[in-house]
Every structure is written in structure tokens, then in C-alpha cells.
Amino acid sequence: MRHTIQQVFRSGKFVVGFFILVAMLLIVIVYPLIVTYPPLQIISQGTFFPPGIYVNVYDSIGSTRYTLNLENAAANRIASKLSNNDRHAMKDWLVAAGIPENEIDINDTEQLLGLWKGNYDPRVNIAGMTNAQRNYYIRLNNSLQGLLSTEAVIIAARNADIGALQEAGVINPSDYVNVNQVPNVRVLPLGTNSFGRDVLTELVKATAVSLQIGFVAGTIATLIGLTLGLLAGYIGGLVDDIIMFFTNLFTVIPTIVLLILISFSIGQEKRGAFTIAVVIGFTSWVWTARAVRAQVISLRNRDHVNLSKLSGHSVAHIILTDILPYIASYVVMALILQISTAILAEAGLSILGLGPKTTEVPTLGLMLNWALIYQAPILGKWWAYLPVILTIVLVTFSMNLMNTGLDQVFNPTLRE
Amino acid sequence: MPAERKVCLSGSGLTKVFGFGRRKTVAVDHVDFSFYEGELVSIVGESGSGKTTFAKMLLGLLKPTEGEIYFQGKKRDISTQKKRKEYWKNIQAIFQDPYSSYNIFRKIDTVLLDCIHMRGGRGLPRAKKLEMMEEACSFVNLKFEELTNKYPFELSGGQMQRLMIARVFLLKPKILLADEPTSMIDACSRATILDELMQLRDEIGMTIIFITHDIGLAYYVSDTVYIMERGRFVEHGSADEVILRPKGAYTRRLISDVPKIYEEWDLSTV
Ligand SMILES: Nc1ncnc2c1ncn2[C@@H]1O[C@H](COP(=O)(O)OP(=O)(O)O)[C@@H](O)[C@H]1O
Ligand SMILES: [Mg+2]
Numbered sequence: 001m002r003h004t005i006q007q008v009f010r011s012g013k014f015v016v017g018f019f020i021l022v023a024m025l026l027i028v029i030v031y032p033l034i035v036t037y038p039p040l041q042i043i044s045q046g047t048f049f050p051p052g053i054y055v056n057v058y059d060s061i062g063s064t065r066y067t068l069n070l071e072n073a074a075a076n077r078i079a080s081k082l083s084n085n086d087r088h089a090m091k092d093w094l095v096a097a098g099i100p101e102n103e104i105d106i107n108d109t110e111q112l113l114g115l116w117k118g119n120y121d122p123r124v125n126i127a128g129m130t131n132a133q134r135n136y137y138i139r140l141n142n143s144l145q146g147l148l149s150t151e152a153v154i155i156a157a158r159n160a161d162i163g164a165l166q167e168a169g170v171i172n173p174s175d176y177v178n179v180n181q182v183p184n185v186r187v188l189p190l191g192t193n194s195f196g197r198d199v200l201t202e203l204v205k206a207t208a209v210s211l212q213i214g215f216v217a218g219t220i221a222t223l224i225g226l227t228l229g230l231l232a233g234y235i236g237g238l239v240d241d242i243i244m245f246f247t248n249l250f251t252v253i254p255t256i257v258l259l260i261l262i263s264f265s266i267g268q269e270k271r272g273a274f275t276i277a278v279v280i281g282f283t284s285w286v287w288t289a290r291a292v293r294a295q296v297i298s299l300r301n302r303d304h305v306n307l308s309k310l311s312g313h314s315v316a317h318i319i320l321t322d323i324l325p326y327i328a329s330y331v332v333m334a335l336i337l338q339i340s341t342a343i344l345a346e347a348g349l350s351i352l353g354l355g356p357k358t359t360e361v362p363t364l365g366l367m368l369n370w371a372l373i374y375q376a377p378i379l380g381k382w383w384a385y386l387p388v389i390l391t392i393v394l395v396t397f398s399m400n401l402m403n404t405g406l407d408q409v410f411n412p413t414l415r416e
Numbered sequence: 417m418p419a420e421r422k423v424c425l426s427g428s429g430l431t432k433v434f435g436f437g438r439r440k441t442v443a444v445d446h447v448d449f450s451f452y453e454g455e456l457v458s459i460v461g462e463s464g465s466g467k468t469t470f471a472k473m474l475l476g477l478l479k480p481t482e483g484e485i486y487f488q489g490k491k492r493d494i495s496t497q498k499k500r501k502e503y504w505k506n507i508q509a510i511f512q513d514p515y516s517s518y519n520i521f522r523k524i525d526t527v528l529l530d531c532i533h534m535r536g537g538r539g540l541p542r543a544k545k546l547e548m549m550e551e552a553c554s555f556v557n558l559k560f561e562e563l564t565n566k567y568p569f570e571l572s573g574g575q576m577q578r579l580m581i582a583r584v585f586l587l588k589p590k591i592l593l594a595d596e597p598t599s600m601i602d603a604c605s606r607a608t609i610l611d612e613l614m615q616l617r618d619e620i621g622m623t624i625i626f627i628t629h630d631i632g633l634a635y636y637v638s639d640t641v642y643i644m645e646r647g648r649f650v651e652h653g654s655a656d657e658v659i660l661r662p663k664g665a666y667t668r669r670l671i672s673d674v675p676k677i678y679e680e681w682d683l684s685t686v
Pocket of ligand 2: 467468469512596
């Protein structure tokens with residue numbers, strides 16, 4: 001036994017898969033201890049805030065201000081408002097408005113802005129320009145107001161007594177605050193999603209729930225499959241016929257169809273994550289049952305089983321000590337495979353809108369479903385779905401890698 | 417051979433058919449036999465002639481397709497687990513391949529303990545059980561202290577077969593079926609094992625059904641010989657009768673394969 005485990009951990013593939021899985025489990029366990037926000041809390045007003053560090057503006061004004069004279073501060077400021085595309089668009093407009101092309105240098109910001117200010121008029125109609133393009137130029141023009149200004153900004157607060165604005169402070173272009181001194185900063189490494197929830201926190205929770213669903217469903221499926229396979233294979237006869245009848249019945253109907261039908265008939269309100277796990281478990285044991293049965297049939301006439309019979313052991317004793325240990329490695333592999341299939345099955349169901357009820361817990365499948373419903377892929381909000389897909393891939397990849405490693409240890413002929 | 421010959425195991429029309437249609441194999445084909453108490457019967461036949469299948473049916477490990485088996489004059493009834501267990505107290509076996517005869521997950525002690533428990537010794541004090549196991553091991557020249565906490569696969573093939581004999585020593589059955597017990601082990605161990613089998617027979621006075629493909633060996637050890645050809649017993653009788661005065665061509669061919677049949681048997685060449 002110890003020898004086998006040592007051998008398993010000498011398999012590179014198994015170790016890599018195992019490491020990834022353990023790392024994910026650790027993250028899933030440790031992250032909620034550090035980040036204690038409720039995972040389903042809606043924090044953003046509006047959807048799909050991009051990933052980044054969110055610094056409270058109000059608090060920034062109140063924080064100690066430092067003056068830093070940094071060389072490219074002004075250039076960065078302009079670049080953030082005036083992208084290369086914008087510069088090209090401005091040139092296009094100016095050329096269309098009759099300015100000679102060789103007079104426009106799009107890399108000289110000052111000259112470009114000067115030309116723009118002198119010539120741009122939103123009322124001018126340029127032939128072939130669509131309405132959307134016209135609106136774009138209007139927006140661009142507005143954002144350019146004050147771009148080159150080096151004036152300070154005055155902050156005003158309303159005086160409660162007289163209702164007039166009073167100067168509260170001056171902010172210079174070279175003023176900085178230290179983020180560490182701003183009381184309210186929220187890091188959103190993966191932004192927010194369609195509901196305005198923190199994607200990373202939700203993703204960690206969803207991974208935990210999906211793994212739980214996988215474990216519950218995988219364990220149920222493996223236990224059912226193992227029990228039926230052992231009984232059918234060892235006892236044979238009528239027991240085998242009956243079990244194989246049901247196994248064949250379940251084989252003929254594709255699991256996913258069965259899953260969809262059952263999930264649908266349970267109804268949205270009663271579908272918790274656990275219910276879904278049980279449903280998946282009860283519909284995916286067939287493969288294990290068949291495989292275990294085949295293994296048992298090849299074992300049941302072996303001499304060590306015969307010897308056990310001659311030693312007066314009961315059927316239960318023989319199944320548990322003379323058959324089960326011989327297929328244990330196989331069952332472990334089946335379990336791992338069942339877990340990863342169950343995680344995929346949940347994702348599949350949820351994408352179809354037949355997953356767990358949406359109000360209580362997130363799952364990987366539900367997150368994908370929400371991202372799809374709110375058109376995250378079309379809107380280019382990659383952070384709402386790409387990390388989820390990556391997590392699913394990583395979970396199933398690590399498990400399949402572990403299985404391949406196990407397979408090579410237990411079936412030496414597969415080794416390269 | 418005992419003067420008064422009492423039949424201990426017999427059968428009529430015993431048949432085993434595997435598969436059906438074009439893949440049908442008649443492994444054992446309507447055989448009749450009577451084995452007497454205390455005698456050593458050899459079943460001799462080529463590989464594939466149905467010897468193992470015959471043995472498994474006698475042991476109750478394979479269900480005959482047709483025919484009856486009589487144990488001590490009565491029709492054998494092994495329809496329930498309880499009756500089977502009772503039957504197996506009377507008939508035990510040593511299989512051909514020692515390497516696949518043991519459960520690789522169970523230690524040697526438990527193999528021997530099972531035998532003591534089978535004989536109703538479950539309640540015995542631990543010291544008594546140890547003593548019995550030690551006695552059984554020393555009977556086959558194994559050191560029990562060296563075997564405890566070991567797994568069968570840590571032994572050599574010869575040692576495993578001797579452990580099998582120790583099992584039988586503890587179980588003291590009326591009948592022992594030895595299915596080519598020496599064919600898979602090294603030549604040096606063979607003589608020892610045969611020797612120990614003979615000793616065991618003298619010790620507990622059981623019937624041994626000795627299965628072999630080697631007619632020379634059968635001549636050396638047995639009282640009675642049954643010759644098996646393609647699932648049928650083509651010839652049987654006392655060892656001298658069958659081997660020194662063979663009737664069938666098949667028996668003569670088996671004999672001609674063994675060069676030294678008429679010479680004094682030399683144990684070291686077994
Ligand atoms: N479980 C089985 N299924 C199908 N055919 C079998 C089975 N066991 C044995 N046979 C066939 O029965 C015949 C006799 O086999 P066996 O009893 O093992 O012969 P022996 O022990 O004399 O070598 C062989 O042709 C073998 O292929
Ligand atoms: Mg054989």
C-alpha cells in the first residue's frame with residue numbers, strides 16, 4: 001500500500017495534477033479567511049467594472065497631498081484622454097474639412113489640438129459621415145476641453161448656512177495622494193460582473209461550490225456504480241440480469257438528456273446546489289457500474305477467490321477482501337473522472353439555465369450563464385467569463401492529469 | 417491400499433460445457449468415476465484435456481452442466497452457503513499456480529488463521545492459535561517467525577506451495593485435490609513438495625486426487641490412475657495396470673513422452 005502511494009507520487013503527471021488541485025483547494029479555503037466580503041454582495045452601481053484598484057475620490061481629496069514633479073505626468077494625462085486612434089480620427093476630420101494633409105502631424109499634440117480647436121465645428125457636415133461618427137467626434141471634442149490646461153482645480157463645498165459654494169481646497173496637476181493613506185481603496189482584480197459583484201470573490205466561492213458538487217456527485221455516482229458493478233459481476237445470474245437491464249436503460253438515454261429532464265421537472269425553486277449534485281450523481285453511475293462489473297467478472301474465477309471460498313468466507317467477505325482491493329486503484333480513477341465530469345455536467349446544466357437556483361450560491365456554471373445572458377463576450381467584458389472558463393479547464397485538466405498518471409502507474413504497459 | 421474399499425467421492429455423467437454455438441467447448445464429457453477412501457488417485461492428461469475443470473467441479477467451484485457428484489455415498493448438496501462451508505471442511509485444494517493462489521493484500525498469518533477458524537477454532541486463546549500455526553509451518557519446514565507479518569508474494573513459489581500444504585495440515589480435510597501442484601515451481605522444490613504431500617497423507621489419512629500431465633510422476637505416487645483425453649476418462653485402473661500394460665494409444669503416447677518410466681524413480685529428477 002505504502003509502496004503504491006510512493007510510486008504514484010513518483011509519476012510526474014500525477015504530481016502536477018495533484019499540485020494544481022491542492023493549490024486550488026488551498027486558495028478556496030484560505031481566500032475567504034482573508035477576504036471576508038460576502039461573495040454575492042452587489043458592490044458596483046452599474047455592471048462590468050473593469051479590473052483594477054478602485055480609490056475613493058472623496059477620501060483622496062481629504063488625504064494628505066504630496067507634490068511630485070514627475071516628467072511625463074502631463075504626457076500620460078494627455079495620452080489617457082487622447083489615444084492614437086483618436087489622433088487618426090482627428091486627422092481624418094481635419095483632412096475632410098480641407099486642411100492639407102502634410103500640415104498635420106498627429107504626434108505633435110499641441111499642434112494637433114490647435115488645429116482642432118481652430119477648425120472643428122460640430123455643425124459642419126462632412127460627406128459620408130454617419131450619425132454614429134458625428135456623435136463620436138462630439139464626444140471626443142468634449143473630452144479634449146482643458147486637456148492642455150495646467151491650471152489648478154478648485155474644490156468647493158456648499159456652505160450649509162448660506163447655501164453658496166465656498167472654496168475648500170486647490171488641487172494642482174502635480175498633487176499626489178498616497179494610496180495607503182486613503183481609507184477606502186478596493187482592489188477588484190477581476191472587476192465586477194453583470195450584477196455588480198466582485199468577480200474574484202465570487203469566482204473563489206463558485207469554485208468551492210462547484211468542487212463540492214463534483215465531490216458529492218462523484219462520490220454518489222461511484223458508490224452506486226461500484227455497488228451495482230460488484231453485485232452484478234460477482235453474483236451474476238438473475239441479479240446481474242436485473243442490474244444490467246437498468247444499466248442498459250440508463251445507457252440508451254444520454255445522461256445529459258436525463259439530467260435536463262430531471263432538472264427541469266424539479267423546478268427552479270427547489271434546485272439547490274446539493275440537489276443538483278445528487279441529480280448528477282444519480283444519473284452518471286452507469287459507466288462506473290459497467291467498468292467495475294467487467295473487472296469483477298475477470299476476477300471472480302481467480303484462484304485466490306477460489307481459495308477464499310474454500311476457506312469458508314461469506315460472499316460479503318469475499319467481495320470486500322478478495323475483489324474490492326484488487327479494483328481499488330481502478331475505483332479511485334473512476335472517482336476522479338466522475339468528479340471532473342460532474343463539475344462539467346453542472347456547468348453544462350447551468351449554461352442551459354437548469355443549474356442551481358441563482359440567489360443562494362454561485363457556481364462556475366452559473367457564472368458562465370450570467371456572463372452569457374448579459375452578453376459579456378459580445379461586450380468584450382472578458383473578466384466576467386474568461387477566468388471562469390480558465391478555472392473549469394484547470395480543475396478538469398488537473399484531475400485528468402492525475403488520472404493519466406495513475407493509469408501509467410497501475411497499467412505499466414501504458415508507460416512510454 | 418486399505419483392505420476395505422469405501423467410496424468417498426464418485427460421480428456419473430459429469431459434464432461441463434463452456435460457451436455455446438460455434439464457441440462451444442466440452443471441457444469434461446460425461447465422465448464416471450469412483451475414488452476410494454485413503455487412496456491416491458492420479459488424473460493424467462495433456463494440457464487442455466479438462467483436468468482443472470474436472471477438479472473445480474469436484475470442489476464445488478464450478479457448476480456441472482450435467483451429471484451428479486456423490487460424496488460419501490450421498491448426492492452432494494451445496495445449494496446454500498452453510499452447506500458449501502460444511503462441504504469445504506471435507507474437501508480442500510492446492511492449485512497449480514501458487515503466484516495467483518493468494519490474495520496479495522492479506523498477510524500469511526490471516527491465511528493460516530482462516531483455516532483454524534474454519535475448523536471451529538475461533539474462540540481458542542491466541543497462544544494456542546500461534547502454536548497450531550507454528551506446528552503447521554514446521555511440518556512443511558517453514559519458520560513461522562519468519563512468515564508472520566509477511567505477504568505471500570514475498571515468498572518463493574516453492575514456499576508458497578508449502579504454505580498451501582500447511583493450510584491443508586490445519587484443515588485436515590477428507591479429500592485433497594492437488595491440481596498440478598509442482599508444475600509451476602522450480603525443479604529443486606518439486607521433490608520436497610511431493611515428499612511433504614506424502615507425509616501429510618500419512619499423517620491425516622486423506623484421499624488425494626493428484627492431477628498431473630506427467631504420467632511418470634503419476635506412476636511414482638499413485639494407487640489408481642485415470643487417464644483423461646479431451647474431457648473423457650479413456651482408461652483407469654491401478655497404477656501398474658494402466659502404466660505397465662496400457663491399452664489405449666493415447667496412454668502409450670503419454671508414456672513414451674517419459675523416458676525413464678520403467679526405471680527406479682529418482683527423486684532428484686522429479
Ligand atoms: N472458463 C472457461 N471458459 C471457457 N473455456 C474454458 C474455461 N475453462 C477451461 N476452458 C476450456 O476447457 C478446456 C479444458 O481446460 P482445463 O480444464 O483448464 O484443462 P487442463 O487443466 O487439463 O489443462 C480447454 O479447452 C479450455 O480452453
Ligand atoms: Mg489445468
